[in-house]
Amino acid sequence: MTRAALAIDLGGTELRAAVVEAMGRVAAFAATPTDALGGPQAVIAQMEALIGQVRAETPGASIVGLGIGAPGPLDPDAGVVVDAPTLQGWRDVPLAAILSERLGVQVKLENDANAAALGEWRFGAGQGTQSMVFITVSTGLGGGVIVDGHLLHGRRGLAGEIGHMTISERPERCACGGVGCWEAFASGTALAREAARLVASGDAPEMARLAGGRPVTGRHVAEAAQKGDVPALKLLDDEARWLGIGLTNLLHLYSPERLILGGGVGSLLPLMHETIKQTIRERAMSAFRDVPVVAAALGRNAGLVGAASLVLKGAA
Amino acid sequence: MTRAALAIDLGGTELRAAVVEAMGRVAAFAATPTDALGGPQAVIAQMEALIGQVRAETPGASIVGLGIGAPGPLDPDAGVVVDAPTLQGWRDVPLAAILSERLGVQVKLENDANAAALGEWRFGAGQGTQSMVFITVSTGLGGGVIVDGHLLHGRRGLAGEIGHMTISERPERCACGGVGCWEAFASGTALAREAARLVASGDAPEMARLAGGRPVTGRHVAEAAQKGDVPALKLLDDEARWLGIGLTNLLHLYSPERLILGGGVGSLLPLMHETIKQTIRERAMSAFRDVPVVAAALGRNAGLVGAASLVLKGAA
Known part of the structure; x- marks a missing residue:
């Protein structure tokens, strides 16, 4: 058996x-x-x-x-x-x-x-570490935190609400009701919002064509970016900068050995990796700058096997 | 024995x-x-x-x-x-x-x-908890984090660099070399910097008198505030708001049962408590709003007994 x-x-x-x-x-x-x-x-x-x-x-x-x-x-x-x-x-x-x-x-x-x-x-991109943060970027921005070989729970099991740390004073409203949350700038919803603004301004014809009159989504941004569309690449570059700011905070707060990005937007890591690493190099204290940012390995099976x-x- | x-x-x-x-x-x-x-x-x-x-x-x-x-x-x-x-x-x-x-x-x-x-x-204001964050606010802003009955270490023992999370896009430079760090807005150094700006502008005669030509410090702000000096009270209110923003992040990230404030500026908690709590109520997700913010109990002995x-x- x-x-x-x-x-x-x-x-x-x-x-x-x-x-x-x-x-x-x-x-x-x-x-x-x-x-x-x-x-x-x-x-x-x-x-x-x-x-x-x-x-x-x-x-x-x-x-x-x-x-x-x-x-x-x-x-x-x-x-x-x-x-x-x-x-x-x-x-x-x-x-x-x-x-x-x-x-x-x-x-x-x-x-x-x-x-x-x-x-x-236990089974994916974090194997072999004692401390890691998993960040899933899709409609929202969430994650889970392992430090010193333990999953962090905290009071009422609520530790690791990483999407809801304030990273900016811009009054961008978050789904949680707060303002300035990481999620409000770096989630797939935020990426789509910025893409829609750009399409509405007429400055993103390729994304407008891909969306075909429907609401523009992160997928349209990714598809355009993969074809080398300059406005889409700029949007992903901004997305990567917001991700880099929040990831730097996670380095300082949890000191993981590895940051693991998953979710729909997270899967675009190859297009964003250089700007994410550049942002971390600019903002993190020196001891944290060389921590790898890697792609999740298990896709939508991660939750089941976990x-x-x-x-x-x-x-x- | x-x-x-x-x-x-x-x-x-x-x-x-x-x-x-x-x-x-x-x-x-x-x-x-x-x-x-x-x-x-x-x-x-x-x-x-x-x-x-x-x-x-x-x-x-x-x-x-x-x-x-x-x-x-x-x-x-x-x-x-x-x-x-x-x-x-x-x-x-x-x-x-x-x-x-x-x-x-x-x-x-x-x-x-x-x-x-x-x-x-183990011996002070955090007794009886499984999860708490100790925040010391003096020249710098640092701390230590207990979650689920463990002191967080992380890679190289570097977890809990709480002073160096980005909370704003203002280009205020931090002692760590970064910009936008909590420490750059909420440390005693930051409080003294804002007090010095106010004194230089001529709008804070009581603090100017207390400083007597020397550099104005957090102590002068505290002394003036305790006498009811309006500019000093306004400075402490701003300080409390910055503290509240960062403390809200700590709630979301670590989910402690208690936040414990120490250090020279932290000891001014009675003057700042209402604004800190108000800021947390405005910004934290509902499950986190009732977590107490309390004063450290051991003063400068905390490190020795710890x-x-x-x-x-x-x-x-």
Whole structure:
């Protein structure tokens, strides 16, 4: 029998499940659109169905437990989803206890960004480090932080809200309600906002053509930039500078051995790496300047294998 | 015999030693001006002399080891002072090994801000927490961070350089060489700089009178503010706002249960508390708004008792 864990990644749009072997290999995978309006009981039934599917594909697996990545805020010790803004009716749901009883295995819960950080740490681009920060840049900007061999939790498991550090006095409004947050300048939403401004001004014909009348997105910026479009390259250069400012802060605050960029915008790292490194060289104290900035290795599987690692290796 | 530890606080201007009992009581204390130009051998001889003094005062103490707080960067695992900018000739000094051999006890080394954080955590204003940040605001702005019951070290022990996170795009130059650092806006040096600007403009007659032609300092601001001087109160209000911005970042990044303010400017907390809390309420995500901001309890003894705790309770 191969030792393995069940894993669930509870997203606002997609619910995903897997069987993950001890070395991080995904042995079986299933996904379905999340019944986001159906309430906890409907979604938990979806989870059970998906787990039935992946279990059926892996008869030779000896299951040690279930790890779940879910939207925060949640209480990892109690296994309770406190509030999931993208899922209707999810307030104070004791998800770990419910699934543990129904499935007869131990269940561990972690917020999704932390689960992805654990995945990259144990099986991906962070392997071999004692301290690393995983930064996911897509619609929002979040992450998870490992220092001295521990995933940081802090009070109520809320450490590592890296997208919401103030880095500027510009009154750019953030999705959190605050102003000046890193997320408000460096997320995919911010990149799209700047691209839309440029398109509206008439100075970005290639991006306007790619968008074809629909709202311009980070993907259009990336596509244009990859063709050498100058306005798109300038937008990515600004994006890289904002990323570099925030990453420098993370170096000073957590002193990681490695910074790991994931998410849709993070995947554009090759186009931004030089400006990011240049910004860090300009702004970081000398002892921090040579810390590598690398691409995440696991893509959208990071959260699943990280969740699995909660039971494969014990809680972090 | 009372169980106790030796402690040394190696400062650029003053060298201090103590015998600290297991519950954090300072049983004996001695200090001398640091021979900052004399090189490591001269200063180590001073340390031995001070330790001889405090040992002579505590014949009933059973000494379990020596803890040292020293300027960073240093390597706490190896016990090596890597570079002490305020002390001539201190490059890669294996201080723990040298003193362990001479004194015949175990020796642990920690950077001074971390030692002070440990002191406040174990014996001062941070007692009972699992996560806290100690922030010392004087000439510079530094601190130490405890998360989930561990002092954060990170790569090369450099985690927690909280003074050097970028919080603004204003090109205010920091002592570290960077721009936009929290320290450049909220340290005692920054407060004195703003006070000097105000005095030079003629708009702060009370502070000008207190300074009496010498450079105006944070102390003059405090003294004038305590008398109700409006320009001084306005300066402290601005100081409190800058502190609040950075403290909000610390909440988001580390999720402490308590923020603990020390240092000369930090001791003015009663004059700044309302504006600090107001700034946090305006800027922090809701889950973080009720975290208390409290005054450090141990004053200048924090570093000594924290250093002692390295050997009293084992390394953090």
